[in-house]
Amino acid sequence: MELNHTHDVCRRSWLEQANTPDCDFPLQNLPLCVFRRRGSAEVWRGGVAIGDQIVDLAALHQHACLQDLAAEAVAAAATTTLNALLDMGPNAWRALRHGLFALLQAGSTQERLVRETLVPQVDAEYTIAVHIGDYTDFYTSLDHAVNCCRQFGLEVSPNFDWLPIGYHGRVSSIGVSGQQIYRPMGQSRPDPAGAPVYGKCARLDYELEIGAVIGVGNARGTAIPLAQAQQHIFGLCLLNDWSARDIQTWEMQPLGPFLAKNFATTLSPWIVTLEALLPYRTSWTRAPERPQPLDYLRAAANGSHGAFDIQLEVSIQSASQAAQGRRPRPLTRTSFRHQYWTLGQMIAHHSMGGCNLRNGDLIGSGTVSGPTAAEAGALIELTRSGIQPVDIGDGEQRGFLEDGDTVIFRGWCDSAGYARIGFGTNFATVVPPLTA
Amino acid sequence: MELNHTHDVCRRSWLEQANTPDCDFPLQNLPLCVFRRRGSAEVWRGGVAIGDQIVDLAALHQHACLQDLAAEAVAAAATTTLNALLDMGPNAWRALRHGLFALLQAGSTQERLVRETLVPQVDAEYTIAVHIGDYTDFYTSLDHAVNCCRQFGLEVSPNFDWLPIGYHGRVSSIGVSGQQIYRPMGQSRPDPAGAPVYGKCARLDYELEIGAVIGVGNARGTAIPLAQAQQHIFGLCLLNDWSARDIQTWEMQPLGPFLAKNFATTLSPWIVTLEALLPYRTSWTRAPERPQPLDYLRAAANGSHGAFDIQLEVSIQSASQAAQGRRPRPLTRTSFRHQYWTLGQMIAHHSMGGCNLRNGDLIGSGTVSGPTAAEAGALIELTRSGIQPVDIGDGEQRGFLEDGDTVIFRGWCDSAGYARIGFGTNFATVVPPLTA
Numbered sequence: 001m002e003l004n005h006t007h008d009v010c011r012r013s014w015l016e017q018a019n020t021p022d023c024d025f026p027l028q029n030l031p032l033c034v035f036r037r038r039g040s041a042e043v044w045r046g047g048v049a050i051g052d053q054i055v056d057l058a059a060l061h062q063h064a065c066l067q068d069l070a071a072e073a074v075a076a077a078a079t080t081t082l083n084a085l086l087d088m089g090p091n092a093w094r095a096l097r098h099g100l101f102a103l104l105q106a107g108s109t110q111e112r113l114v115r116e117t118l119v120p121q122v123d124a125e126y127t128i129a130v131h132i133g134d135y136t137d138f139y140t141s142l143d144h145a146v147n148c149c150r151q152f153g154l155e156v157s158p159n160f161d162w163l164p165i166g167y168h169g170r171v172s173s174i175g176v177s178g179q180q181i182y183r184p185m186g187q188s189r190p191d192p193a194g195a196p197v198y199g200k201c202a203r204l205d206y207e208l209e210i211g212a213v214i215g216v217g218n219a220r221g222t223a224i225p226l227a228q229a230q231q232h233i234f235g236l237c238l239l240n241d242w243s244a245r246d247i248q249t250w251e252m253q254p255l256g257p258f259l260a261k262n263f264a265t266t267l268s269p270w271i272v273t274l275e276a277l278l279p280y281r282t283s284w285t286r287a288p289e290r291p292q293p294l295d296y297l298r299a300a301a302n303g304s305h306g307a308f309d310i311q312l313e314v315s316i317q318s319a320s321q322a323a324q325g326r327r328p329r330p331l332t333r334t335s336f337r338h339q340y341w342t343l344g345q346m347i348a349h350h351s352m353g354g355c356n357l358r359n360g361d362l363i364g365s366g367t368v369s370g371p372t373a374a375e376a377g378a379l380i381e382l383t384r385s386g387i388q389p390v391d392i393g394d395g396e397q398r399g400f401l402e403d404g405d406t407v408i409f410r411g412w413c414d415s416a417g418y419a420r421i422g423f424g425t426n427f428a429t430v431v432p433p434l435t436a
Numbered sequence: 437m438e439l440n441h442t443h444d445v446c447r448r449s450w451l452e453q454a455n456t457p458d459c460d461f462p463l464q465n466l467p468l469c470v471f472r473r474r475g476s477a478e479v480w481r482g483g484v485a486i487g488d489q490i491v492d493l494a495a496l497h498q499h500a501c502l503q504d505l506a507a508e509a510v511a512a513a514a515t516t517t518l519n520a521l522l523d524m525g526p527n528a529w530r531a532l533r534h535g536l537f538a539l540l541q542a543g544s545t546q547e548r549l550v551r552e553t554l555v556p557q558v559d560a561e562y563t564i565a566v567h568i569g570d571y572t573d574f575y576t577s578l579d580h581a582v583n584c585c586r587q588f589g590l591e592v593s594p595n596f597d598w599l600p601i602g603y604h605g606r607v608s609s610i611g612v613s614g615q616q617i618y619r620p621m622g623q624s625r626p627d628p629a630g631a632p633v634y635g636k637c638a639r640l641d642y643e644l645e646i647g648a649v650i651g652v653g654n655a656r657g658t659a660i661p662l663a664q665a666q667q668h669i670f671g672l673c674l675l676n677d678w679s680a681r682d683i684q685t686w687e688m689q690p691l692g693p694f695l696a697k698n699f700a701t702t703l704s705p706w707i708v709t710l711e712a713l714l715p716y717r718t719s720w721t722r723a724p725e726r727p728q729p730l731d732y733l734r735a736a737a738n739g740s741h742g743a744f745d746i747q748l749e750v751s752i753q754s755a756s757q758a759a760q761g762r763r764p765r766p767l768t769r770t771s772f773r774h775q776y777w778t779l780g781q782m783i784a785h786h787s788m789g790g791c792n793l794r795n796g797d798l799i800g801s802g803t804v805s806g807p808t809a810a811e812a813g814a815l816i817e818l819t820r821s822g823i824q825p826v827d828i829g830d831g832e833q834r835g836f837l838e839d840g841d842t843v844i845f846r847g848w849c850d851s852a853g854y855a856r857i858g859f860g861t862n863f864a865t866v867v868p869p870l871t872a
Contacts, residue, residue: 133607133608134606134607134608139690139691157689157690159632159686159687159689162623162631162632163623163632163687165687165690165691165694166691166694167603167604167691167692167693167694168603168604168605168606168694168698169604170570170604170791171569171570171607172569172570172653172656172791172792172793172794172797173656173790173791173792175656182656182657182790184789184790185659185788185789185790186788186789187598187599187730187788195598195727196595196598196599196730197730198730198731198732201789217608220608220609220611220618220699220700221618221699221869221870221871222870222871223621223871244789247789250595251595251599251601252690252691252692253593253595254575254593254601254688254692255575255601255602255603255688255692255693256603256688256690256691256692256693257603257691257692258601258602258603258604259785259786259788259789259791262604262789262791263656263657263789263790263791264656264790291631294623294632294633294634295634296634349695350695352621352622352623352695353620353621353622353637353680353683353695353698353699354609354618354620354621354699354700354869354870354871355606355608355609355695355698355699356608356609357608358608361608433657433790434657434658434790435657435658435659435790
């Protein structure tokens with residue numbers, strides 16, 4: 001994939017709101033969702049963000065504003081999931097982007113028709129945009145690994161340098177931004193010498209992650225080479241990998257996290273396509289003092305590894321801040337560029353043994369933490385397991401999450417010379433258990 | 437659920453083959469599958485085993501031999517997956533069983549019509565009978581845990597006594613009996629002091645497991661109490677959790693097995709319903725020297741824990757044995773009754789934190805190994821990691837699996853006073869990697 005006119009920062013939309021400098025969804029972005037009007041019984045259908053509006057792809061399909069492959073792509077995306085669009089492959093995704101770009105650009109002769117398809121984002125509700133067959137979560141930030149291991153007096157495991165460590169996660173409990181997160185009940189062992197106890201999770205945490213949606217899969221028994229891995233990604237979103245630390249500590253030996261993670265995962269509604277992100281590809285290098293990876297995890301050229309510079313921010317809004325309409329202060333500012341392993345390497349490794357990926361599969365990057373303390377992507381790191389509570393604003397402090405807290409992720413790409421490509425927000429609110 | 441006339445060993449079918457003593461599929465069993473004629477382009481549809489035949493449920497639906505709830509259940513099962521039937525719940529499953537029992541019993545007035553729906557099993561091919569949303573694999577045999585840990589000089593982890601340890605597995609690579617298993621490529625570290633290497637898995641193994649198919653799920657945030665857990669199970673099958681031991685050893689710290697397991701999982705085609713298995717429920721007790729579990733993992737009455745006495749057998753047929761038509765000798769004979777944790781406990785634990793199960797979800801029991809050496813459910817145990825190769829018959833020995841080996845699982849319940857309830861076979865053949 002190469003840069004083209006859809007990345008030109010000088011192009012503007014006829015929708016003026018999309019041209020404002022801090023808008024997440026300018027003409028150059030065009031992320032996809034599945035939506036309907038909030039509280040309605042409308043059918044779910046694909047949508048594309050432009051400014052503060054959504055282009056209703058079902059309506060656009062009926063208006064027949066696009067031709068050829070772009071028209072086929074709109075038809076595929078006019079339904080309750082985007083899987084049929086994903087299945088069409090990168091040429092169709094590109095045709096849809098370029099077709100929409102032409103329709104939404106200032107001067108388009110079809111502005112009037114397209115305006116009829118717009119739904120304000122404030123009137124919409126969202127659902128997961130794809131049917132997810134499998135969800136894999138990785139653990140690929142060395143800073144996160146070091147921060148976590150240090151607290152338990154452990155070394156980062158020796159395989160961390162050699163492979164992107166991953167494990168399978170729970171699909172059934174994946175939800176979309178805006179959802180409520182029931183604090184899980186669980187087994188933990190507060191007294192390491194005693195018997196475990198049953199009770200409410202006392203150390204509820206978030207994990208700041210990037211989610212990647214697989215667009216094109218591979219057959220069982222075949223591997224996806226690193227050089228081709230990015231072509232298999234449809235797009236990216238923000239992912240909150242909710243984590244119950246007290247449950248995790250007790251259960252995760254020897255087979256990994258289970259109930260500590262499977263009660264909920266939250267995705268942002270918008271999938272930002274890989275083509276929109278092209279200007280924000282970054283080089284990938286491994287510090288010379290660390291081992292260089294095996295051949296299947298090394299690419300010939302920079303930009304081929306699938307590394308991206310995505311700015312990320314986390315804040316927690318307490319129930320009282322929400323009641324008073326106070327905007328919380330950011331706790332974390334970091335970038336996805338710090339990740340030790342790239343998305344391309346995750347996909348190459350995932351498939352190297354013959355495991356088949358399918359369209360709609362979800363990959364979690366693992367917690368994104370940067371090299372400084374303020375760049376940590378989870379409370380367990382920011383607060384040193386709750387020992388050093390963090391100021392969330394308005395005099396409130398948090399060791400771990402309390403009921404009523406809303407965890408808010410924001411993500412965007414921004415650099416001189418290119419349009420801002422925003423991910424929107426991923427937020428969800430912790431509520432008490434139903435079953436306590 | 438209580439025993440009833442469908443468990444009466446004296447009842448016979450008009451299909452004489454179903455009345456032979458060692459038949460896996462007598463009138464009292466009636467397991468379900470999804471099938472079509474082998475090599476045809478027919479649509480997949482539900483079927484029920486009787487003797488050496490399959491009752492084609494799509495044909496039965498057209499013949500309208502059943503009434504009321506049983507008729508609705510047949511309609512739901514006449515399609516490409518059984519999920520719609522599962523969604524109808526235990527009353528519908530029971531109505532279908534009792535309706536089919538009446539149709540297939542000697543003396544049925546509808547014998548002629550039902551005969552028209554029969555397809556010989558030798559002419560059929562099978563697919564996975566349900567759409568699986570999530571697959572969870574457990575680790576619940578203490579004998580297996582001890583056998584494995586001992587080889588690495590480790591103790592079984594202290595949480596083993598307190599909770600059924602589980603982790604999420606891969607759905608995309610689940611296949612049905614008869615499939616080919618590509619030996620995975622992978623990263624391993626033969627020299628524990630050296631760098632890892634890329635290559636073919638050198639220690640390929642099977643794991644003998646019971647698979648449980650969830651029939652009725654739970655809402656996110658709610659838990660399934662142990663006393664109700666069995667009502668959520670539609671039925672059981674035989675599951676082979678293929679395992680690449682060399683890859684597993686290197687990758688599994690700290691987040692569990694990943695590529696070592698996700699290249700393939702094989703299911704037997706037949707799902708044996710829980711009602712068919714009722715005579716084989718067993719009591720569950722915990723030896724007094726081991727800790728008693730927390731309340732949510734204890735049931736008031738025996739039989740409520742979800743423990744079953746299922747006989748299990750493993751054999752390996754080499755390529756040369758297959759070419760000469762030689763039947764392999766059994767390597768393992770054990771029973772599912774030895775499992776430290778029951779299926780009911782697995783479900784109660786899985787949902788206790790609010791994780792939602794959905795109909796069609798698959799639960800793997802974890803390797804079933806019994807207390808003696810000949811009851812081990814994996815080669816890593818039988819051969820002590822390949823050090824003591826095992827005789828598979830005809831002078832051949834195995835440390836781990838070789839290309840061309842077919843791994844064959846058989847399972848059945850049998851006791852005086854009740855009909856034999858067979859699971860049929862689960863077999864699959866190891867072939868070289870596609871990508872080496």
